[in-house]
Amino acid sequence: MIGVYREFEGCTRLMGHVLRRLRVLALPPVAESLIRQIYFTGASATAGMVLRGAFLGTLIIAYVIDVLDANSALAVKILIWVVLREIGPLIAAVLVIQRSGTAIATELALMQISGEVANLRRMRIDPRDYLVVPRVVGVALSTAALTFYVQVIAVGGGMLLSALTIDASLGQLANDFFLLASPVDFAYSMIKSLLFGVAIAVICCYHGLHPPGVSINAVPKAAINAVTQSTLLVMLLNVIFAYLVFGQAFFGLVTAKL
Amino acid sequence: MSHADPAAGSDSDSRHPAHARVALGYEPPAGEDGRIWIPKGGNHRVAGLSDARKARLLGAVLDLKSELGARLVLLGLEVDGLGPAERAALRARVAFLPADGGLLSNLNAWENIVLPLGFHAPKRMHGAAAEVNGLLEELGADPRGLLDKLPERMSAYEKKLAGYVRILLENPELVLVEDLLGGLDAADRAGAAGFLPAYQARCPGGTFVQIEGSPEA
Numbered sequence: 001m002i003g004v005y006r007e008f009e010g011c012t013r014l015m016g017h018v019l020r021r022l023r024v025l026a027l028p029p030v031a032e033s034l035i036r037q038i039y040f041t042g043a044s045a046t047a048g049m050v051l052r053g054a055f056l057g058t059l060i061i062a063y064v065i066d067v068l069d070a071n072s073a074l075a076v077k078i079l080i081w082v083v084l085r086e087i088g089p090l091i092a093a094v095l096v097i098q099r100s101g102t103a104i105a106t107e108l109a110l111m112q113i114s115g116e117v118a119n120l121r122r123m124r125i126d127p128r129d130y131l132v133v134p135r136v137v138g139v140a141l142s143t144a145a146l147t148f149y150v151q152v153i154a155v156g157g158g159m160l161l162s163a164l165t166i167d168a169s170l171g172q173l174a175n176d177f178f179l180l181a182s183p184v185d186f187a188y189s190m191i192k193s194l195l196f197g198v199a200i201a202v203i204c205c206y207h208g209l210h211p212p213g214v215s216i217n218a219v220p221k222a223a224i225n226a227v228t229q230s231t232l233l234v235m236l237l238n239v240i241f242a243y244l245v246f247g248q249a250f251f252g253l254v255t256a257k258l
Numbered sequence: 259m260s261h262a263d264p265a266a267g268s269d270s271d272s273r274h275p276a277h278a279r280v281a282l283g284y285e286p287p288a289g290e291d292g293r294i295w296i297p298k299g300g301n302h303r304v305a306g307l308s309d310a311r312k313a314r315l316l317g318a319v320l321d322l323k324s325e326l327g328a329r330l331v332l333l334g335l336e337v338d339g340l341g342p343a344e345r346a347a348l349r350a351r352v353a354f355l356p357a358d359g360g361l362l363s364n365l366n367a368w369e370n371i372v373l374p375l376g377f378h379a380p381k382r383m384h385g386a387a388a389e390v391n392g393l394l395e396e397l398g399a400d401p402r403g404l405l406d407k408l409p410e411r412m413s414a415y416e417k418k419l420a421g422y423v424r425i426l427l428e429n430p431e432l433v434l435v436e437d438l439l440g441g442l443d444a445a446d447r448a449g450a451a452g453f454l455p456a457y458q459a460r461c462p463g464g465t466f467v468q469i470e471g472s473p474e475a
Contacts, residue, residue, distance in 0.1 A: 028383055029369075029376035107364070119360040122320055123374045123424075124349060130377070 037138025061158035072168030076176040088151040093196040105226035108208025143197030281465035287327030353430035357437040359417030368405040415446035
């Protein structure tokens with residue numbers, strides 16, 4: 001229990017440091033590190049993520065249409081509720097954890113164990129400024145961008161599939177989509193994915209900078225802790241967000257009177 | 259070169275320390291050996307330290323935190339009496355070159371060299387390329403062959419060289435170099451011998467201290 005409290009406190013302090021020290025992003029080495037992080041998380045992962053997003057989005061729509069025998073309006077509502085609000089940010093977050101979260105935790109744990117973090121301190125550079133701030137900002141922006149890609153591809157793929165499988169044209173589906181979708185849905189998913197990205201990066205950086213030991217065995221342990229905890233936190237944030245914004249959680253199983 | 263051998267006690271300034279003239283003074287807690295008293299300027303060598311004592315000395319100097327009962331004087335200032343801002347300003351005047359060069363493995367030599375400059379003097383980044391090239395040439399190295407290399411592809415000497423150029427860019431008043439010649443062959447040792455003249459030319463009056471472990475440790 002004390003360990004959990006320490007990790008929570010450590011992550012909170014790290015988050016506080018990031019918020020206080022955002023100005024270091026103007027320094028050339030930190031700006032370069034930010035660009036690298038955005039490239040690694042947001043750009044080089046795009047093809048794989050978009051492909052997976054398209055598969056999942058299309059699959060969800062195909063199942064729902066088949067099970068519910070849906071018309072065009074219902075198909076579009078499901079696209080908005082499920083893909084735009086929930087699945088898009090979640091898929092992006094899970095893929096970011098898989099790819100960048102493990103990389104961050106492993107890289108930082110190796111740097112800590114090999115003495116490179118200590119070398120930074122000896123150069124009078126705060127490791128949190130150089131290693132954590134650009135990663136948190138980069139992963140947050142990249143998660144939001146990937147969420148947008150996944151949403152566009154999954155919704156587009158879903159509408160294409162719907163047009164082929166139900167009695168509705170693509171134009172009609174698109175018309176329904178623009179009538180039913182509101183800016184709130186988009187803002188909700190973007191804010192949520194930004195928060196997911198921040199949570200993932202802070203937890204992975206924390207575990208990377210605090211590996212459970214000084215031997216090489218501590219590196220995979222740090223990565224496992226980072227992935228497990230960031231996945232849990234993303235799920236928890238998703239539930240809290242859904243409850244606060246729409247008064248429902250777990251896809252409507254828990255509801256509140258708003 | 260003077261020798262500040264901790265096992266042998268201290269140099270002539272130790273009985274009546276004139277702080278203003280002390281570059282590095284370290285007195286361990288009462289009852290322990292290892293008093294070090296190094297005057298400002300010139301080249302000094304602290305030899306025969308065990309790994310533990312070397313780590314304690316470097317920890318005290320680089321973190322500006324002496325152990326309970328120990329005393330640390332750095333560049334004429336008693337560290338214990340300084341506030342956080344004064345400590346930070348004092349620490350900026352001291353540089354350390356670890357035995358392995360202290361490079362980050364995911365940055366190439368150029369990025370490693372200018373990393374502290376980017377943090378502490380970003381305005382100097384524009385002229386950094388010419389400055390780094392000039393320093394490397396002065397130390398007998400070919401900048402084109404070195405600057406793109408990642409540490410994993412550098413020799414032990416090239417790592418020390420990159421780390422040393424990084425230090426020189428900051429113009430420190432006190433340079434601590436750990437095992438300068440350790441792990442180098444004869445040709446590289448000749449190259450490393452040029453480190454001190456390059457420092458003295460760049461920072462006249464600066465203090466260069468080589469810290470070496472005990473051969474039997």
